[in-house]
Amino acid sequence: MAQPAGPAAAATGSVDWARVRADFPLLHRAVHDRPLVYFDNANTSQKPATVIEAMDGYYRRYNANVSRAVHQLGSEATEAYEDARRRLARFLNVRADELVLCSGTTFAINLVAYSWALPRLKPGDAILVSRMEHHANIVPWQLVAERTGASVRVAEIRRDGTLDLDALYAAMTPEVKLLAVAHVSNLLGTVNPVRAICREAARRGIVTVVDGSQAVPHRKVDIPAIGCDFYAFTGHKMCGPTGTGALWARRGHLETMPPFIGGGEMIREVSFEGTVYNDPPHKFEAGTPNIAGFVGLGAAVDYLDALGMEAVEAREAELLAHLTAALGDIAGLRILGTAPDKAAVVAFLVEGAHAHDLATLLDLEGVAIRSGQHCAHPLLQFYGVAATCRASLAFYNTHEEIEVFAAALRKVRGLLG
CATH class of the missing domain: 3.90.1150.10 (Aspartate Aminotransferase, domain 1)
Structure with a gap:
């Protein structure tokens, strides 16, 4: 393309x-x-003409479903969709097969909650979240806690809006199995030192989920340098279309996590005796995706990258x-x-x-x-x-x-x- x-x-x-x-x-x-x-x-951010034109071009020239048809339109649509994944991966310095394409940060965090946390947490375990989190990084953990008997603990902030890091690290006790923290606060604009936070969590065996919704559109993000286990972000805040976003996850997590939603594309073989799932990230991408949206998001990544x-x-x-x-x-x-x-x-x-x-x-x-x-x-x-x-x-x-x-x-x- x-x-x-x-x-x-x-x-x-x-x-x-x-x-x-x-x-x-x-x-x-x-x-x-x-x-x-x-x-x-x-x-939500506004969209440059190149993003609007890319989506229009998909519908005008090669509108077809992805990963299903062998005809020319289907091949072109699949290539454009997967190319958006590759562009996002380069933008964030990660592997394309570690990026699950989804509707945005809310879906991405729920995917971690239900596919990673729900099968693993048990009574006595704790999930640590900061006071400044968006509801999308609070409510899923509460739902998981209700179903597993785990608890949700709060890491407090100072009056200037910064995280109290001493209190945060002190709260990383053996019961804490997961830490969820925003890279940038959506209300205060606070930029959290996520690299240091994830390093301290990793030393204690705590899995980390970083909400990057307000970071990816506004600063250079190098996910491997952060050192988290999961990183979620939304496309419509980074000059891309609504209904787009992604979850980055360590490959080892993706391989051991069960599917979140069942249906087409996330399978390799289905019989009434059982189902063999596709390899990740496709294992987590059931159904027809927002193809035009991701074509537009790929164009948005190109725009930001060139800028x-x-x-x-x-x-x-x-x-x-x-x-x-x-x-x-x-x-x-x-x-x-x-x-x-x-x-x-x-x-x-x-x-x-x-x-x-x-x-x-x-x-x-x-x-x-x-x-x-x-x-x-x-x-x-x-x-x-x-x-x-x-x-x-x-x-x-x-x-x-x-x-x-x-x-x-x-x-x-x-x-x-």
């Missing part, structure tokens, strides 16, 4: 961010007769510094999460204003942010708040948008008294 063009860069190698922004069609629309300012990137994740991280750090300074000038505004070297996510409250009211009025100014509990109820309970606003940036955002956002926030702050 033809490779999509990457983003524009100047001859010196520095990225022309204005030309990059032009690659994203949706960013040029208006909302309520105002230019859109899209600051909800932690929720350079170091450039992405540097650009977003620059934007975050501007945003943090701009918000600091607004009376009565409180930021949750002030960890050093955090990702470009700012959760905030404004005194006397409900988060939903702020977000609704900002929308009328053309500014899209998220408000609510952000699938992080235990984290908000720690801070003693019911809801927050969250502004989350991506490399295609601009300094001018930050100024527009700050002005709009001052305006609605005045309206709310």
Whole structure:
């Protein structure tokens, strides 16, 4: 398949961010007769034209099911689907046969919960999770604990939003069989030292699951260097389509884990006397996958790879510094999460204003942010708040948008008294 063009860069190698922004069609629309300012990137990212065109090309030129037909269309579809797996593997520095393609992080973590944890845990065992986890990295472990008699323990955080590492390591007692931790917090932007955490867990024989949903889109991720057992991420946050993502797992785990869902493609031979399963990762990919979505995700990986994740991280750090300074000038505004070297996510409250009211009025100014509990109820309970606003940036955002956002926030702050 033809490779999509990457983003524009100047001859010196520095990225022309204005030309990059032009690659994203949706960013040029208006909302309520105002230019859109899209600051909800932690929720989902926008898509470059190359991703949209790749999906359109699949449906127009070689729409067929994968791994089943020997005709030309089926061969082309299968090659495109498996090529997306290979591109993702190169992007993360892993083997393609260690990547299970799935609908996203939620499915990936549930796969670990039901296929690895459920057959192994027993009464007296413990699962350790951090306070800052997304619900997708809490609820599956609670469900497994209920069925096995294991318990879920919480690793607490400090007020600045960083993990209390001393307490975390002290909590890694012999009963703990699995540790689940976010690489980057979806609400606070805290970047956890997952390499050090996984190293300490491995020394104690604890299996590690890292939620990479907010890391893979914004920084270079080298999974082998992290040293975890499982790493989950979502495609729609990294400029790819919704309904895509993957679970990386050590090959030894994949070979010993039973299938999570049964059906077509995950089998080698079926009879009423028994079934022989396919080799992993296909053993975990029952049914017709989101083929067009993964074609698009492959294009998204190419786009980010051509841009350079170091450039992405540097650009977003620059934007975050501007945003943090701009918000600091607004009376009565409180930021949750002030960890050093955090990702470009700012959760905030404004005194006397409900988060939903702020977000609704900002929308009328053309500014899209998220408000609510952000699938992080235990984290908000720690801070003693019911809801927050969250502004989350991506490399295609601009300094001018930050100024527009700050002005709009001052305006609605005045309206709310």
